[in-house]
Amino acid sequence: QTVVTQEPSFSVSPGGTVTLTCGLSFGSVSTSYYPSWYQQTPGQAPRTLIYSTNTRSSGVPDRFSGSILGNKAALTITGAQADDESDYYCVLYMGSGIWVFGGGTKLTVL
């Protein structure tokens, strides 16, 4: 069974930069998996941040960026703000209509 891996938790200082990653239990993540990233605050539906590896969704500040770093997809937040404290999820497209979400990363800004 395919497992998509994310750091369970991460901490960043206000104004700092943090990179969250999204990996595979087997092999490497490439653009062919069309990684996308979602931000979720408690009680709310997820909000799209990045899709197709590095395309920012409408209205998303440019301090959020996506990339492939090594063998993983990555979400980088530059100049972290207090309201960036959220859960972040990646999802990978496995082909044949199948998607797999990562377990999510809880980001703390302090």
Place this chain on the structure above:
Amino acid sequence: QLQLQESGPGLVKPSETLSLTCSVSGGSISSSSYYWGWIRQPPGKGLEWIGSIYYSGSTYYNPSLKSRVTISVDTSKNQFSLKLSSVTAADTAVYYCARVESDSQFDPWGQGTLVTVSS
């Protein structure tokens, strides 16, 4: 602006079938560019893709749920539906519907609806 809204019972008994509907407004479910999906999130846990459907009726399911899931579409009502059979407490979750843009993203999402499995 496209909006999605989930509806259905908030309480289902164990071993019964969970049934939810997602109503789409502000756009056509018959658009050739999109699929329509269901995602769930157990309390305090992460997101899990359940399955997706194309307006033509082609379906794609999470292999771990495939034996219990049926997703259908009603283009006349601009709705799609989820049925999950033989539910247990482990199926208690917030269920979201979302538009699936080809192979790129889930957007937008419905607000989600909590379904509790309990006798």
